[in-house]
Amino acid sequence: MPTDAVIVWLRRDLRLADNPALFHAAATGAPVLPVYIHAPEEEGDWTTGAAGRWWLHHSLGALAGALQECGSGLILRSGESLEALLALARGSGARAVYWNRALEPALGVRDSRVRHALQGEGIEVREYPADRLFAPDAVRTRAGAPFRVFTPFWKAALTSGPDLEPLPAPPILPPLPGNPATLPLEALALRPATAWDSGLRAAWRPGEAGARTCLGETLAEVAPAYARLRDRPDRNGTSRLSPHLHFGEVSPRQVAAGLEALRAEAPAAAPGAQALLRQLGWREFALHLLHHFPETGDSPLDRRYDRFPWRETGPALDAWQRGRTGFPLVDAGMRELWTSGWMHNRVRMVAASLLTKNLRIHWLEGARWFWDTLVDADLANNTLGWQWTAGCGADAAPFFRVINPVRQSERFDPEGAYIRHWVPELAALPNRWLHAPWTAPGAVLREHGVVIGRDYPAPIVDLRASREEALAAWRATVQNAGR
Incomplete structure (x- = not known):
């Protein structure tokens, strides 16, 4: 066993808990x-987005x-990792560096x-699996192929x-x-320069203690009814463990156990526990x-989609990002994202x-927006989700499956509680018209103080016509790819 630091x-x-690198270092x-x-x-x-940097700071x-x-x-410390590790090793006399394996391609190449550089300097390196x-x-x-x-x-x-x-946390560590030398946390400049994070502060408690509370x-409360409520945005039916998992404040092994x-x-x-474990499986x-x-x-x-005729970005992307598409369920979600990071x-x-x-805007535009605004932005999950929905990834939803936001709203937010919370300008509308307010009679809209185009936008796209155009583009792409 090593005797140096x-x-x-x-x-x-x-x-601290179930952290193999820390556990084995302490055991020396x-x-x-x-x-x-x-x-x-x-x-x-x-690079970690704005919401992720906020979480990382805390x-x-x-x-x-x-x-x-x-x-x-x-x-x-900050700066190039190898230089920082070598400086710390030389200053402390440490002859070993332990870490848990990184999961993203760029970080794996870096590691x-x-x-190799540390070993060339005579420094022992040990790597451990930790976050899968x-x-x-x-x-x-x-x-023998990947799935x-x-x-x-x-x-x-x-x-x-x-x-x-799971491995236990070390109860005590030597000084x-x-x-x-160490930098003050503020020197990393992770928090926003302007105060846009009040919604994040209200919604989350970053850190291992917060993760432990969330898991409990x-x-x-969540797991027993998870199979029944997981698709309901109007109910407290999901775990919200994803940011804690991404930053490693809780391990998947702790959750699975x-x-x-x-x-x-x-x-x-x-049944609920099994359904939640399956969601952990999607992360894997x-x-x-x-x-x-x-x-x-x-x-x-699916490389056929390299030739798919995506449209140029413009006002439609901006309306989608701001929660001003005219489709209440989508707008509620985009506003929830901007406010809470989730x-x-x-x-x-x-x-x-x-x-x-x-x-028909490129999935990467959406992936980049989610990456910057989600506190749980994770490259593997973000990529899988966007490619699955766009139809170009593994186990993807067929391209001809175009999700109707009105039907989804009626099914999964039947009383409109989610929409009314995040789209308050529509809160007074009766349920019958809440999910598609542009279809409401003028008298109903006037009675409840809603003017489409003034108080709430008209839909930025015709659902039926745009679906047909997308399917035609998909069929042409598939046919051309076969030539």
């Missing part, structure tokens, strides 16, 4: 130096406090380069039997040796795809379908 390079594993008995290096230029084309603050309670602290249930190459088809369809992937994954026993509430325990202890909650599938097809962050998995998953699909199919 061990550097623990923290990235998107901002927790050597001094431990937890460090976070702010190096956005190493993230490639998908998550780092929470982690620093938790480490201090254990007797240690968090070292903050490989750092590993299955290793990247552990789940393959019988032919492209979720259901057989998940069946094969469950057959392999993942280890669901930081040598009083190493999920197991006690909690769900398995719930299934064993409360048989009535088993997204990571599986990004690992095996790293180009899909920017390119369609959007219900069902509404994400509806909004994405309107953009990519009715408006």
